[in-house]
Amino acid sequence: MEHIFNKLGYEISLKKENQTDVAIAMLSINNPDGTPRWIWDAACNKPLFLKFYNVGSQRALLFATAIKLVFMLKLQKLVFKKNTYYLSKTDHKLVNLQTDWALFTGTVGPNNKAILYANQSFYKIATTKNAQTLIHDEHLMLEKVNASSTTFITPKTTQISNDVIQLTDISNNGSRVKNIMSSHLNALTEMYQMENKIIKASAWDQFIHLTTDFKTINDHRIPKNMVRKIDLILQAIPADELVELSLSQGDFTQWNMFEKNGKLSIYDWELAGSNKPKAFDYFHFIIQNGVLVDHKPWKDIYAEIIQSFQGDFAKELFNSDLDELNNYLKWYLLINCMHYLKVYADQPKWHVQIHWLLQVWNEALNTFLVAEKTPRELIIMDLFDAIQNQEYAALKFQDGFPEKLSLQSDIDLVITKEMSDLLIQMLKNHALVSKMTSCKRSFMNTIQVFTHGADILSVDLIWQLKRRNLEILDAEQVISKNEMNNYGVKNASSIDTARYVVMFYILNGAKIPAKYLGYEAAISSSKESIDLIISGYFSNLYKDKAPLQQLIRQYTSNKGFNFIKNTWNYMIDTVKNSKKSNGFVVTFSGVDGAGKSTVIENIAIRIEKQFRRKVVVLRHRPSVLPILSVWTKGKEKAHQDSISSLPRQGKNSSSISSLLRFAYYYCDYLFGQFVIYFKHIAKGHVVIYDRYYFDFINDSKRSNIVLPKSISRFGYHLLLKPKFNFFLFADANIILSRKKELSKETIESLTKEYTQLFHSLQANSHSAVYMPINNIDLETTLNQIIKTVNVD
Known part of the structure; x- marks a missing residue:
């Protein structure tokens, strides 16, 4: 504080050092660290320091009202x-x-500078170079x-010294407006018209200078994946890309x-x-206000950027082109x-x-x-950036860029309960x-994230490492011994690890996967009793989990009151888990060659790995009753004939026979x-049907049944309706290139009938x-199905 007053032409001290020193009583409000934030003359009857305070939120308004x-x-x-304090004037007193x-x-x-309000003016006082x-x-x-x-109005300015400038007070009893309005857009348009160039x-120069400085940053606190993102965007910019610069308030x-x-x-x-890209101030106003005042997430801030893009501002700067607006949003973020x-x-x-700003910018x-990246990959990058400066420990995590995690793998993080809540919100x-x-x-808390790209990310946030009612490892100790890769x-x-x-797989009655056997080396030289027992499981010395359970029960965390608490x-x-949502049924229909088998195989894997649900695949029907030919040919022969025979080759033409077959x-x-x-x-569980009852409605000939559709269609009313039903189709020529079991006319006819049926049922x-799906590209089809099969 002393050096600030010195720049104004005063020496200040807590003790009177000269007879000419003037005593002055000062009041102050301090920062959280105890240093003074606002200081004013105790004789002042007005809260002039509120001139420096932004009343931009309900909380700020409440504070300002209380001060008044x-x-x-x-x-x-x-x-x-x-x-x-005691003030003594120097020969260069700048203010009274x-x-x-x-x-x-x-x-x-x-960039620290102090600001003094006196004599109806603001004085900016530089304290650094x-x-x-x-x-x-x-x-x-x-x-x-x-x-x-x-x-728009700007203050008149006077350069008083190298360290101080005087600015007139232009507040004029105006109010601060937190939403961007036409007056803001008009001012921005005027600034753009005052000076711009391509x-x-x-x-x-500024871009080159910032890029050079950016590449020299070496601070462990800066989010690593954010830096990688900026690098990727920079690499994609052609050297001859044109950028329009304009006057910016900054x-x-x-x-x-x-x-x-x-x-x-x-x-x-x-x-x-x-030297800043055009519309820099537009983006800055909305983003800064969204983060620092309203605490909005990026998706809400971006919605406001699009919503406020209107009028002469949009026409003058961007010809009302949203793509051009987004291009300059990129330049704003980079700079x-x-x-x-x-x-x-x-x-x-x-x-x-x-931290708030970094998360939104990121x-x-x-x-x-x-x-360059899928939504799932970008979410993983953001997740690890969000906890980079916190203490946690990832379990069984790959050694590589975090976003390269397999689609079938999840993330296990040992963290505090408080961190868990923050991550969930993020x-x-x-x-x-x-x-x-x-x-x-x-x-723990198990999170399932469904992305706009139809991928799923599962995250386990663990604050106590347990198996049933036994704590197997101390989470705090695991976190304290973490190692950054x-x-x-x-x-x-x-x-x-x-x-x-060993504890996870052995206590769950499973074998240790081969990919984890290399961890045996980590405990090979340890003499701790736990590691001697664990080593026995790596070497197959122990075949059951009893020795491990016996050791774990001796932990203090599993005795006395702790045992009672863990058991409760x-x-x-267990009770809460028993109330989890039921499984559901997914059916796939389509003519032979539409790609059902491939889709079902991939969807079953995705649901099992990503949704963490058991998947059961059934063919055509529940099969509580065997196919009819079992009764005459026996199970093995009937099954063999069913596999080897082509579809729609049955010779049955009898209505009575068909009715009996259908009834069965x-x-x-x-x-x-x-x-x-x-x-x-x-x-x-999730039950997937490879074909379903719809075949009896549209393609009963496939089951050697000849009956009016109205009968089989009526029968559907009495059945429980599967939650998700997909009809896969493709152009007849494409299907014939895969399988030549049906004629082109039959394929087109069945496709039309199935499509009409599905539209009618929907x-x-x-x-x-x-949902009918044109199954041309496998990945597109799988993503559409996963996006639809959204588990509650």
Whole structure:
């Protein structure tokens, strides 16, 4: 504080050193670390320091109202901290502190400057070399802007010294507006018209300078995947790409302006310049306000960017082209991120707002990486960036870039319960997440993330490592011994991983997978009793889990009250888990050659691995009753004939025979559906039918049945409706290139009939899905199915 007053022409101390020293009582409000934030003359009857405060939220309004009430009741000397200082004037006194004044000591960092309000003016006081440059640039820029005719108002400026500039107060009883309005857009349009130019990216000095500085950043706190994203975007920019630059205020935010009668008063021009991409201020206003004031996630901020894109501003700058707007959003993010990542890397201590901004900027960068990364990969990158500066331990995680995790693999993180809640909120609000479900238990939370790309990511957030009612490892110790790999992931140590792998698989009655056998080396030299027993499982010395269970029961965490607590929690978890949602039925229909078998094979794997549900594949019907030929040929011969015979080759033409055959198979559906329900659906399994009852409606000849459709169609009313029904089709020529079992005319006829049936059923259904899918590209088909099969 002393050096700030010194720059104003005063020496200040807590003791009187000269007879000419003047005693002055000051009141202050401190920062959380105890350093003064706002200081003012105790004799001042107005809260002038609120001139520095942004009343942009309900909480801020409440604070400002409380301050005003304190002053109105003249209680400020009782409420705020009071100190008496002694001032002595130097030969270069710049302001008169004998009148009312207030001082803001500034924000910690390389650009720190204090701001004094006195004599109806603001005085910016540079306290660093960077700040000196900034206030000098602001003075020059304001002189330039004030020389132009504009509808917005800017302060008049006077350079008092190298460290101090004076700015007139332009607040004029205006109000701060947090939403971007026509007055903002008009001001931005005017600034664009004042100065703009088109330049190649390779000739853009600021861009080259920021890129060079960005590549020198070496700070473990900077999110590693965010840096990789920026690198990927930079690599994709051609050297001859043209960029339009224009005049920018540089920090166009609600706390740097007032609005009154549709007119904008803008101050704080120290970051202004003509070397930023056009619309920089537009993006900056919405994003900064969304993050720092409204605490919105990126998806809501982006929606506001699109919604506010209108009027003359949109026409003048972008010809109302959304693609062009997005292109300049990319440039805004690059310039802003590279600049501030360097600033933050040089800043010893981070305030919480930095973490908020980094998370939103990081997620915003995903918009420009859809060609390089899938939504699932980008979510994984963001997840690990979000916890990079926290303590956790990933279990059994690959050694490579985190987003390269197999589609069939999930993420197991040992973290604190508080971190778990923050991660869940982050994933829930993520722009690339279409839906998120969670299954919370006493010791962990299992998250399933459904992406807009139809992929699924499963994440286990674990704060107590347990098997049933026994704690197998101390989570805090596992976290404390984590090891960061070269990709920024903090893994559990090799020895903890070896212990966990054995305990997890052996206590679950499973074999240790071959890929984990290498962890035996981690405990080979250990003499701890737990490792000696675990080593026995690696070497197959022990065949059952009894020795391991006996050892674990001796842990303090599994004795006495802890045992009772663990057992109670296990019982509660078991009851809750028993109430989990039922399974469901998925049916696939289509002519031979439509690709059902391949699709079913892939979908079964995805559902089993990603949805964590058991999958049962049935052919055509429940098969509680055998096929009819079993009764005459025997099971083995009937099965062989069924496989070897071509479809639709039956010779039956009798209505009575057909009715009897249909009645037999219908009984299988009618009664078998309840067997399937209690055997599988009620247990949470997913049942997939390769063909279903719809064949009896549209293609009964396939089952050697000749009956009117109305009979089989009526029978469907009495059956439980499968939740998801897909009819796979393709062009007849494509199907014939795969299989030549049916004629082109038959394929086209059946396709038409199935499509009409599915459309008719869908029109009359509010819960089941009947969806025809043109199965041309396998991955597209699988993604569409996964996106539809959205488990509650």
